[in-house]
Each structure stands twice: as C-alpha cells, then as structure tokens.
Amino acid sequence: MNKERLMKILVSPLVSEKSAVLADASNQVTFRVIPDATKPEIAKAVELMFEVDVEDVRVVNVKGKRKRFGQMMGKRNDWKKAYVRVKAGQDIDFASL
Secondary structure (H helix, E strand, O other): OOOOHHHEEEEEEOOOOHHHHHHHHHHHEEEEOOOOHHHHHHHHHHHHHHHEEEEEEEEEEOOOOEEEEEOOEOOOOOOEEEEEEOOOOOOOOOOOO
C-alpha cells in the first residue's frame, strides 16, 4: 500500500465516554477516518503510525445530522468511524505525540 495514502487515512482520534469505556474494557481505540478507507488500510495505518499490532477493525458509517441554518434546512457531512482493537499488552498513548 502507498505510504502517503496510509498517512492520510486517520483523520483524528475520537474521545468520548463510549470510547473511554471501550479503551479500558476491551483495548479498543476509536478514530475518525476518511470515508473511502478500507479495514486493511486502517489496520496498516494504525500499525505504521503507532507501532502496535492491530487485532481487529470495525467500521461504522455515521450519517450527518440535519441542521437548520436560519430558514434553510441543511445537512452536515457523513463520516466514517473505526474501532481498532490492539493486541493485549499494547497501548496507544496520544499524550506522547
């Protein structure tokens, strides 16, 4: 896979109550990824950027909310979320980046 593309796959980590619970309970980290990313690309990108072994990747397509801008109805962009499980004993530390 192209290394430049892999560097663009991960948009940002998602920090929420649900992602914190998943990180503690099942060693999963949540990322916002580009909409056309595939599971193997996401796994390779995480392994490349954080030097961990990826066990599993699950992907969710999130629909954009309908919002009102004055009198006009609009819609936020759709986006993709990835739940990445790393092998036991390994951890992704965002504070050291």
